[in-house]
Amino acid sequence: MNPPPALTRSDIEDFLFAEADLLNNWRLPEWLALFTDDAVYYVPSTDLAPMASPQDNLFYIADDHFRLSERVKRLMKRSAHVEFPRSKTMRLLSNVRLLAQDAASLSASAAFITYRTKDAVTDTYFGTHYYQLARDAAGLKIREKRSMLASDGLRAQCRISIII
Amino acid sequence: MPHDIGPAVKIDEARATFSVARRNFVDPGILQAEHDRIFNHCWLYLGHESELPGPGAFLTRAVGGRDLLFTRDSQGRLNAMLNACPHRGARVCRERAGVAKIFQCFYHGWVFGADGALRGLPGAGAYQPDFAQRPQAQLTHVPRLESFRGFVFVNFDKDAVSLADYLGNAREYLELVADQSQAGMGIVGGTQEYAIRANWKLLAENSFDGYHAATNHATYLDYLKSTTGGLAPIALCGTGRALGNGHGVVEYKAPWGRPIAQWIPAWGDEGKARVEAIYQNLVERHGPARAERIAHSNRNLVIFPNLVINDIMAVTVRTFYPKTPELMTVNGWALAPRDEHADDRQARLHNFLEFLGPGGFATPDDIEALEQCQAGFSNMREAPWNDISRGMGRESPAYDDEAQTRSFWSEWNRRLFGEPA
Numbered sequence: 001m002n003p004p005p006a007l008t009r010s011d012i013e014d015f016l017f018a019e020a021d022l023l024n025n026w027r028l029p030e031w032l033a034l035f036t037d038d039a040v041y042y043v044p045s046t047d048l049a050p051m052a053s054p055q056d057n058l059f060y061i062a063d064d065h066f067r068l069s070e071r072v073k074r075l076m077k078r079s080a081h082v083e084f085p086r087s088k089t090m091r092l093l094s095n096v097r098l099l100a101q102d103a104a105s106l107s108a109s110a111a112f113i114t115y116r117t118k119d120a121v122t123d124t125y126f127g128t129h130y131y132q133l134a135r136d137a138a139g140l141k142i143r144e145k146r147s148m149l150a151s152d153g154l155r156a157q158c159r160i161s162i163i164i
Numbered sequence: 165m166p167h168d169i170g171p172a173v174k175i176d177e178a179r180a181t182f183s184v185a186r187r188n189f190v191d192p193g194i195l196q197a198e199h200d201r202i203f204n205h206c207w208l209y210l211g212h213e214s215e216l217p218g219p220g221a222f223l224t225r226a227v228g229g230r231d232l233l234f235t236r237d238s239q240g241r242l243n244a245m246l247n248a249c250p251h252r253g254a255r256v257c258r259e260r261a262g263v264a265k266i267f268q269c270f271y272h273g274w275v276f277g278a279d280g281a282l283r284g285l286p287g288a289g290a291y292q293p294d295f296a297q298r299p300q301a302q303l304t305h306v307p308r309l310e311s312f313r314g315f316v317f318v319n320f321d322k323d324a325v326s327l328a329d330y331l332g333n334a335r336e337y338l339e340l341v342a343d344q345s346q347a348g349m350g351i352v353g354g355t356q357e358y359a360i361r362a363n364w365k366l367l368a369e370n371s372f373d374g375y376h377a378a379t380n381h382a383t384y385l386d387y388l389k390s391t392t393g394g395l396a397p398i399a400l401c402g403t404g405r406a407l408g409n410g411h412g413v414v415e416y417k418a419p420w421g422r423p424i425a426q427w428i429p430a431w432g433d434e435g436k437a438r439v440e441a442i443y444q445n446l447v448e449r450h451g452p453a454r455a456e457r458i459a460h461s462n463r464n465l466v467i468f469p470n471l472v473i474n475d476i477m478a479v480t481v482r483t484f485y486p487k488t489p490e491l492m493t494v495n496g497w498a499l500a501p502r503d504e505h506a507d508d509r510q511a512r513l514h515n516f517l518e519f520l521g522p523g524g525f526a527t528p529d530d531i532e533a534l535e536q537c538q539a540g541f542s543n544m545r546e547a548p549w550n551d552i553s554r555g556m557g558r559e560s561p562a563y564d565d566e567a568q569t570r571s572f573w574s575e576w577n578r579r580l581f582g583e584p585a
Contacts, residue, residue: 047260
């Protein structure tokens with residue numbers, strides 16, 4: 001059998017823009033379905049080395065798939081007080097790069113700006129998302145999403161209560 | 165002082181009510197008085213000894229409105245200095261942390277040792293021969309630097325009581341953390357740096373408030389129930405205690421796992437064996453009663469005015485400072501045994517992040533609560549008082565009463581207005 005044709009940057013952009021669209025519209029259970037069962041989601045603290053491990057360093061967020069699914073469950077409840085009433089969010093992606101690929105996996109990165117507005121206050125999150133993607137006949141899934149903030153901590157944003 | 169507007173704290177023993185004026189959270193005059201009478205005179209947490217592991221290690225940190233340079237010099241001694249060149253005032257160190265033998269001010273090139281002494285003066289011939297030895301040519305040390313069981317504090321009042329006397333009854337609770345490991349405790353890499361758009365005192369109150377868990381943290385409690393294998397079969401119960409000098413603590417049992425040392429099924433049989441070995445080591449070192457207390461009790465400790473040490477599903481060290489009456493900055497760290505097994509460390513940090521910090525399942529809802537309180541204070545002209553009466557008059561206050569919070573406010577009131585507690 002021939003290997004599947006290589007994906008292009010614009011294939012990756014389509015996938016990432018669709019992911020952003022689900023998040024912008026608070027369609028979190030559908031967003032969660034983009035992840036593999038062994039997926040992880042990381043937001044490291046900003047005073048750490050770029051590829052520091054969450055096993056022995058304090059992050060802001062280090063979710064395995066179970067906790068990511070619990071995060072989604074939590075955010076869909078009225079009792080997730082920090083997101084009640086729900087904030088309005090807008091995610092912009094740029095500088096998308098396809099870093100490597102083989103038949104079953106890809107790595108990619110994208111610069112991001114995420115705006116979160118609640119009670120007439122807008123917080124801005126920015127940095128780079130690093131993706132490890134899995135590819136099979138059904139398409140792409142996210143195996144790892146690592147969101148590296150380019151700010152000094154969360155001094156300006158106060159919290160990270162949404163999926164950036 | 166705007167005290168003539170009315171009392172800041174109103175206590176009615178007969179009716180068992182304790183009220184705090186909402187003005188205390190919004191008034192710039194109050195904030196100025198807090199700088200003058202609290203932050204300039206109380207012992208303030210600078211850092212943990214483990215953050216400067218060897219000679220030459222340094223870090224810079226904002227403490228009490230100052231920028232400090234915290235170093236371990238070539239003799240291994242700790243130094244805390246104002247990070248300002250004696251020449252024209254520029255910061256001599258602009259890095260966050262590292263290792264350095266000397267610090268050179270980039271403006272005119274003056275060079276200082278890790279002990280703050282002037283080591284190099286470009287064009288020294290243009291100065292008087294003894295100039296480099298004069299006090300005004302050296303970095304200025306903070307007036308007082310003392311440590312207790314690895315926790316390092318500064319005081320900007322040279323006449324302050326000793327740190328040990330200031331900590332008083334709170335020492336017992338710092339010991340219960342410091343004694344968790346024979347190898348000593350250390351700060352884990354990574355700092356949570358965030359802010360809350362609310363008055364700083366709201367976070368002191370919140371950090372040892374046992375009353376808000378059921379509603380404010382409902383989603384966290386839901387999450388705990390759905391974790392693999394469930395929890396330890398233990399109900400939330402315990403006591404609150406005013407420790408004097410404004411310090412306070414709540415101490416209680418809880419169903420979550422504690423790396424030292426309360427096992428939960430999610431940690432498996434290997435985890436169980438390690439937790440049992442840790443427990444046994446505690447018994448050998450401290451006897452059965454103290455071992456039980458260290459391992460199975462949780463403690464939320466507030467050391468007046470702004471140090472929180474929560475020994476719960478993980479250990480967090482947290483400080484916070486006002487920027488304005490309505491904005492604070494917060495730093496959070498994780499403290500752990502230096503010799504912790506890699507799997508236990510992973511479980512500890514997993515625990516930490518499920519509750520704590522601005523991306524956790526609980527802290528963001530605390531942040532929301534504090535910001536909503538601050539927003540509510542805009543109504544203070546017609547609705548001027550907060551109530552802190554819960555459990556007043558009870559002989560033994562519960563963990564979800566407010567005795568510890570009244571302790572904080574009594575000391576705050578005494579320091580600002582000289583009124584007895």
